[in-house]
Amino acid sequence: MLFQGILVDCFQKINQERTSSSVYNLLIGKKAIQTIQDARFYHIADYYGIYPGLAKDDYRIQLNQLIELDYLREDNEKKLQITKKGRSWLASCKTNLDGFAGAKYANVMETFKQRLLLFIQTITNTSKKQYLFIPISDNYEVEQFVKGFYKQYKQRSKEVLHQLYKELEKALSGLSDLEASMFVDRITSYYSYGSSLQQLSQDYQLSIPDCFLILQKGFYRLLRVQEYDNDYPMLRLFTKNLAISDTPLSQTAQLTLRLLQKKHSFKEIMQIRRLKANTIQDHLVEIAMHEAEFPFFDYLDSAIYEEIKEVVHSKQTYRLKEIKNNVNPDISYFQIRLALVLYNK
């Protein structure tokens, strides 16, 4: 239900302006400019990267089910559109869909999760004098982090566990009992080895994607409370050295940004980087989305901006092609994209 709700919500918000694979890219957190831009424009950034392991086939199966249920329908251009039935169904499950913060924690989530879980496994085992266990994560960086962290706290394990309990209890209380219970079942400790997704699915009679997303929701909640509330000093330690920011600039765009900051012109950047104009334009759009300060009006004057804005209003669309057809032919796609970024800032 949760997964299906998210899908229907996405298709409602993109309003037939994007293909179904763009929603897939959003959910797996593809680091493509188009995907990141879509997430912003259509206000679905909270779903960005919430389901990294989603298989394309499973995604298709879910969509077909939604079409069968008549919540979604395929239009002539093979784009999915929400039906009336879908709309009222979505309204009835609305509250469940809150609680994700995908784009915000895209860089942090996976590492935070693994650090926390591996630390709990480590400290609950060692505090019971059990030094032989197979770690649930074998990511080198995570292992190093937990090692260092553990060394620092092993003398005070009882105190640490107490504090962890306090923080987890408080944070999870903000979820439903079912969500909290599932979260606890997933944890591996001395007491028990955490449930697999298949087991959660059996125990709670929910689909595997729903179980996965409910767990994700739990971790997003932990990330949020530790950021905004001072009652979570312990949880905050697990985000150490992780840059909480929106989806990062791609490496290649970072390089372009550096050249831009050194006051190189568009032409010069093209020459230095030996890249096509199109590519550099992609970078600029990406940079425009990320940087607080961007010289929009080096690339489009205010008349052009007003004209594009006008079309967005009158046609109620973000679709590039449609905007292009309704503005002065001299205005480029690049300018439209920049204008849209500015419009959404």
Place this chain on the structure above:
Amino acid sequence: MYRHFNYDSFRQGQKEIISDVLHGKDVLGVLPTGSGKSICYQLPAKLVDGVTIVVSPLISLMIDQVKELKAAGFKDVIALNSFLPFIEQQRVLNNLDSYRLIYVSPEWLQKRKHQNYLKQLPVKLFVVDEAHCISQWGHEFRPDYQRLHEVIEALNHPPVLALSATATPDVQADIIQSLNKPAMKRHIYPMDRNNIAFCVKEVDNDQEKLERIAELTKSYFVPALIYFTSRQTAEETALSLSAKLPKRNVAYYHGGMEASERLRIQQQFMNNQIDIICCTSAFGMGINKPDIRLVIHYHLPLQIESYIQEVGRAGRDGESSVGVILYHKGDFRLSANMVKNELPSIEVIDQLIATILTCQSTQVDLPSPEQLHILLDINEGAARFIQRQLQKYGLIRDSEWFIDEKKWKYVREGIVQYLEERQLYKNDKLNELYRWVQTGKCLRQTLYQPFQDEFGEPTEQCCSNCGFDWNKWVPEPLFKMPEASSPLNWRIKLQKTLNMEEA
């Protein structure tokens, strides 16, 4: 011994093998499944002053063993295989001298560059695990294994230890010949497990298999493995069993699951949080649960050796256990089909070559030979078969294609012949297994006959052909009733999880 591995004594054969290994001799060790084969090189690896290299055919098994060793405090151990991410591999290769025990896959070892790294090390022991893979007549033949003698030579002949749990006398001779070590010392121990009783039951259909399994698992509260050849059937059976047995914890396990999920299931089984696992042959490698009491085969594997390995996971602690085989008339056809699909047909290979030739003449980019399954819709085993054959004839070299029409014409006949040979061999193995299942003679003796001449007395009952009575089998129940848990109790669960129950 205890100091290193928390074991208090050697099991049969270990001491003899280890002592010869420590004296620098070349050794062939054949020990039954579950007798702690790996100790035979793990202990020497700790004791000798130098590096031990272990060739192991299964990457998942290799990774499991490394994890277990690390968990047991043996830290300077590493697994090298082609799945290691590039950066990680570079990091490891640059620090290779900091490891004592290095597991490698045979494919990885074939690369000259990799051998050069190993040559820099003081290699004091070269271990060939699952050595039956060397032999064409072994059931898991791996052509890369046949080139190990070259590697041994390149490493300047360190002492060699070849180990297997399933090697008939023919296979043993093949191993010694292929490694080019005629003076190898043999330590061969009988395969038969006298605490396992065998019970074959013919049924009419799959439904009846399920009912029989439900009956058995209902009456015996013991850890059980149920083997399937199909992932889907394993999943479905697990779900219907857990519906039928609300008081038991049933899970499934197969190679299609994500590694971390598989690890969870394994560990829960070790912890007795799960008591019944519906699995494929992917389960069990490297599992050291001593108290599995029931190994049920819903589907049979494709040869006797695999059956011996799978059933051998029962009763490693020496307590009385039972291997149950459920089969019906339709099973043979299912197995025969699987055997057929394990090898590619020559038509498929022809088609592949044609595609490659077209791509080459039109300058289209080809995927690398490691990814040839992309070009064809075939399973991994069949793809590997093609790869090895083309490698053997020099049509693939160092991960590059070297194919032209003339060369292909020249080698095609050889490959056709070899394919036929392998197909016949595999069919023979399958027939042998089904003959065994249907035999009227003692199942225990017929099963182990190809491997040994003499048999120990069974500790309890022998087999269904010698008269097996379920009423006389009373293993100790190992499971408590699971606690009922409601989502409302999550706070209590969290307290237990964080060791706060005493608070």
